[in-house]
Amino acid sequence: MTRFFIPADQITGEQVVLKGADAHHLSKVLRSKVGDELTVLNGKGEEYRAVLTALQPETVRAELIETVGRQAEAAVRIHLVQGMPKGEKLEWILQKNTELGVAGFQPVMTERSTVRLDPPARAKKLERWSKIIREAAEQSGRQLLPELEPIREWRELLRRPFRPGLVLIPWEGERTRSLRQALTEHQGVPDVLTVLIGPEGGFSLAEVEQAQDLGAVPVTLGPRILRTETAGLAVAAAILYHYGEMGG
Numbered sequence: 001m002t003r004f005f006i007p008a009d010q011i012t013g014e015q016v017v018l019k020g021a022d023a024h025h026l027s028k029v030l031r032s033k034v035g036d037e038l039t040v041l042n043g044k045g046e047e048y049r050a051v052l053t054a055l056q057p058e059t060v061r062a063e064l065i066e067t068v069g070r071q072a073e074a075a076v077r078i079h080l081v082q083g084m085p086k087g088e089k090l091e092w093i094l095q096k097n098t099e100l101g102v103a104g105f106q107p108v109m110t111e112r113s114t115v116r117l118d119p120p121a122r123a124k125k126l127e128r129w130s131k132i133i134r135e136a137a138e139q140s141g142r143q144l145l146p147e148l149e150p151i152r153e154w155r156e157l158l159r160r161p162f163r164p165g166l167v168l169i170p171w172e173g174e175r176t177r178s179l180r181q182a183l184t185e186h187q188g189v190p191d192v193l194t195v196l197i198g199p200e201g202g203f204s205l206a207e208v209e210q211a212q213d214l215g216a217v218p219v220t221l222g223p224r225i226l227r228t229e230t231a232g233l234a235v236a237a238a239i240l241y242h243y244g245e246m247g248g
Contacts (some may be wrong), residue, residue: 078195177217
């Protein structure tokens with residue numbers, strides 16, 4: 001069944017209005033008809049089954065017929081702080097980590113980030129990234145839209161404490177503490193588990209030490225060096241598996 005995240009102000013009682021690209025997709029691309037069913041999500045974790053009642057190219061109306069009682073979101077909220085990579089790699093990172101279940105993203109400019117964006121370019125990127133996250137969330141059956149924060153400089157990121165919970169920084173310089181060990185040593189399931197991933201070339205030693213000063217725990221991912229677009233996904237999958245969120 002087709003899934004759509006709808007702003008809360010477009011849901012009034014049992015009536016839903018889909019506008020713009022969503023309306024176009026239903027009426028022109030999918031060629032939906034009155035009486036067809038769809039899934040509507042309000043982005044706050046609430047999911048509904050709805051039936052189409054009227055279709056126009058720019059406005060589609062539907063009526064909610066059932067609240068869906070299922071839980072698709074992980075108990076552990078993973079927040080991925082991703083060093084800005086080259087090219088379009090971040091699009092893939094956002095898409096795949098959204099599918100996996102990551103709850104939030106923070107792009108960050110680090111010492112070894114070679115990409116530099118002016119304010120207009122940043123705004124354009126954020127708009128595109130938000131669309132990618134939304135489409136991935138709809139496709140993968142998510143009930144919450146992952147949070148996407150504005151691009152920040154590393155120094156700016158360090159001006160405020162990390163989110164409460166466990167903060168991990170995979171680093172090739174760490175030789176003893178594994179990801180599994182760090183997760184096992186932490187008591188219970190953290191409210192938020194922040195993962196810091198460097199860009200191509202990784203974090204500098206100074207950046208690792210600065211993160212440690214704010215409570216980040218360096219971990220090793222084993223003897224192999226992972227690409228920046230692989231590392232975050234591998235860590236997120238391992239975390240979700242550790243806490244029983246991968247079906248086992």
